[in-house]
Amino acid sequence: MRSDQVDTVGEGGAVKLEAAEPADTTVHCFASSADSRVGRLLSWGARAALAVLAVAVLALHDDMSALLAVLVPWTLIVVPGWLLLRNLLKPGQVVLRVDAGGIASPLFRGARKRYAWTEVSGVAQRVLQGAWVLELQLNTDPARPDRRSFWSGRNPARPFLLLTMFDDATRAQIIDTVVAALAAHAAASGRDTTGMVDELAAEQQFAAELRALAPVPWVTWGLCAANVLVWLATLALGADFAGSAADKLLQWGGNAASEVQRGQWWRLLSATFLHSGFVHLAMNMVGLLAAGVTVERIYGHRLFILLYLAAGLSGSALSLHFSAQSAVSVGASGAVFGITGALLVAVLQHRHRLPAAFSAQMLSGVGFFIFYSLLQGFARADVDNAAHIGGLLGGCVLAALLPERFDPAHFAATFRRRALTAVLLTALAVGGLAALAPPAAVDQVARVQAARALDEAMATFQEAVAALQADEARRQAGEIGERELDVLGRTVHGPAFRIVQTQLQAVELDAGHPLGDFLVDIRRMTELLVEALEMDTIYSGGGLRAADPLRMAAIEAELAELAARMQRRADEHGAAR
Numbered sequence: 001m002r003s004d005q006v007d008t009v010g011e012g013g014a015v016k017l018e019a020a021e022p023a024d025t026t027v028h029c030f031a032s033s034a035d036s037r038v039g040r041l042l043s044w045g046a047r048a049a050l051a052v053l054a055v056a057v058l059a060l061h062d063d064m065s066a067l068l069a070v071l072v073p074w075t076l077i078v079v080p081g082w083l084l085l086r087n088l089l090k091p092g093q094v095v096l097r098v099d100a101g102g103i104a105s106p107l108f109r110g111a112r113k114r115y116a117w118t119e120v121s122g123v124a125q126r127v128l129q130g131a132w133v134l135e136l137q138l139n140t141d142p143a144r145p146d147r148r149s150f151w152s153g154r155n156p157a158r159p160f161l162l163l164t165m166f167d168d169a170t171r172a173q174i175i176d177t178v179v180a181a182l183a184a185h186a187a188a189s190g191r192d193t194t195g196m197v198d199e200l201a202a203e204q205q206f207a208a209e210l211r212a213l214a215p216v217p218w219v220t221w222g223l224c225a226a227n228v229l230v231w232l233a234t235l236a237l238g239a240d241f242a243g244s245a246a247d248k249l250l251q252w253g254g255n256a257a258s259e260v261q262r263g264q265w266w267r268l269l270s271a272t273f274l275h276s277g278f279v280h281l282a283m284n285m286v287g288l289l290a291a292g293v294t295v296e297r298i299y300g301h302r303l304f305i306l307l308y309l310a311a312g313l314s315g316s317a318l319s320l321h322f323s324a325q326s327a328v329s330v331g332a333s334g335a336v337f338g339i340t341g342a343l344l345v346a347v348l349q350h351r352h353r354l355p356a357a358f359s360a361q362m363l364s365g366v367g368f369f370i371f372y373s374l375l376q377g378f379a380r381a382d383v384d385n386a387a388h389i390g391g392l393l394g395g396c397v398l399a400a401l402l403p404e405r406f407d408p409a410h411f412a413a414t415f416r417r418r419a420l421t422a423v424l425l426t427a428l429a430v431g432g433l434a435a436l437a438p439p440a441a442v443d444q445v446a447r448v449q450a451a452r453a454l455d456e457a458m459a460t461f462q463e464a465v466a467a468l469q470a471d472e473a474r475r476q477a478g479e480i481g482e483r484e485l486d487v488l489g490r491t492v493h494g495p496a497f498r499i500v501q502t503q504l505q506a507v508e509l510d511a512g513h514p515l516g517d518f519l520v521d522i523r524r525m526t527e528l529l530v531e532a533l534e535m536d537t538i539y540s541g542g543g544l545r546a547a548d549p550l551r552m553a554a555i556e557a558e559l560a561e562l563a564a565r566m567q568r569r570a571d572e573h574g575a576a577r
Helices: 037-060 064-088 168-188 194-213 218-236 246-252 267-273 278-299 301-319 333-350 356-379 385-401 408-435 444-476 482-505 516-534 549-576
Strands: 006-009 015-017 027-031 094-098 102-104 114-116 120-128 131-138 160-162 537-540 543-546
Touching: 027 168, 094 168, 120 168, 120 194, 120 356, 131 168, 194 278, 194 356, 218 267, 218 278, 218 301, 246 444, 267 301, 278 301, 278 333, 278 356, 301 333, 301 385, 301 408, 333 356, 333 385, 356 385, 385 408, 444 482, 444 516, 482 516, 482 543, 516 549, 543 549
Parallel strands: 006 027
Antiparallel strands: 006 015, 027 094, 094 102, 102 114, 120 131, 131 160, 537 543
16 A cells, blocks of 8 residues: 655644655645734734724614625625635644645635646745745747736746735744755756755845834834824714714815915825825725835835935925825825835845846836826826825835935944934925915815805705795695795795805806805805795786796706706716716
8 A cells, every 4th residue: 555755744743654665755735824924913803804894883873774885895895805714724724735746735726726837937936925835947839938917917937926915933843844946857867956955045135134124114004003093083083984084084184286275284194194095095095004014124214214204295295285285195105105116216225136026026016106197096086196106206216316215334334424414405495395286176165164154054945945835835734825825935035045045156166166166056056045935926717926937937947957957967976986
């Protein structure tokens, strides 16, 4: 009876079943670990996700459509994803097998889950968006170009699997096992793998040295925590879970040219810690974590804080010339773009001394992120791309000036002087951009006040309509007659709508205000209602009729047209949202 030798490594330790077979029949099985990055993410992520769900339910309990917009993706995406990962993290669940013939894992992206050593020319350990991956280099094949797809981000000649399912010790053992298996196969076929082993060793050494520079990137995590806490505070103050109104964001410190030009320069910084909704916050924090950890290790805690704040301020300052001219701008995206720009510059400046694979991965990954994000920003009217570009430029310029920690002696010798220069340069650039911004196209405080005045006028309008409808219901019920209703129209309801007219005339919206057309229509509707209610009537033949029936018919037709147009506009606004 044949019995293969099997190593099982992972949850629960290592078990070796001895056999009398040759060594090349050994099958190494690696299990996922609850102590891995994904395991910790599932544990803490589940708590955080439940907390977010609880906050969403509390915040949106009176808005069923908005609550469904949160619960549906939660049910269709979050829960199945969590269950899938949880299944992979079952104790003893084998997710990677390595033997003399090849490597197999359900973690490989795409349809193929096993690759034979005969088709693998090399192996490398990479960092992809902050996560360790095992990458295979397949043999050259004209039908399989060695380049990354722009749309999918995949390179068919370099399949990879995430190593975040494994703890650090198991991950290191996986690399050693894969390299040994490939080297054994290469030796048997007469291939030399010395260069590959040396390159992998250099990559591992660099990764270890980089991690040692800042084992705990507490500034990155601290900035994430600060952004989340600010968002939770705004939620407690009345912010909407999905997206807050501009007047609330302005009140809490959003960036607006009109207010900065009144001397409220602090808004340039406060706006970078505000977010309009949960998705906005989540996307920025994912971007910050993906790039921030590496940048913090390269530049150190203090310079990383400087880079982050300077990029955020630069983005806010440039926004004063564009989006913040007529809107309230918020978000950490300018700072995040600055951090990605700093990473790009650091790698470009030192690519000659960094592992080639690390440089290539960082340049392609960061470059793709920047290009795609800017493209998305230009395609959407609600994205402040000026803040993105300002933050990106600010981060790139300071990164070119500030010292990296690749050379400790050079870093120590130039730190103070270059940091001071960076602070002064940031102050000059941000101050200059803000001072040179053109006069605000929209006075945001005036816009908020006008919106509140319109709300008050509409509340009075609704009260007047409700009173008129109540008296009409009384007439239909026989409680009052037509002549009494006619008198009430001239003495009660007409004057009530005249008050509404006065309130609406006092509302001044700036040119281009989204409610401008609505204001024109509601003013006209109120004017027609006053005219109809106060029109003389003639009592004859046991009934009332308007003194000018043609004019009354025209008023009724125009009122119906106005009501239909306002309803269409409301439906279109709802669909756009």
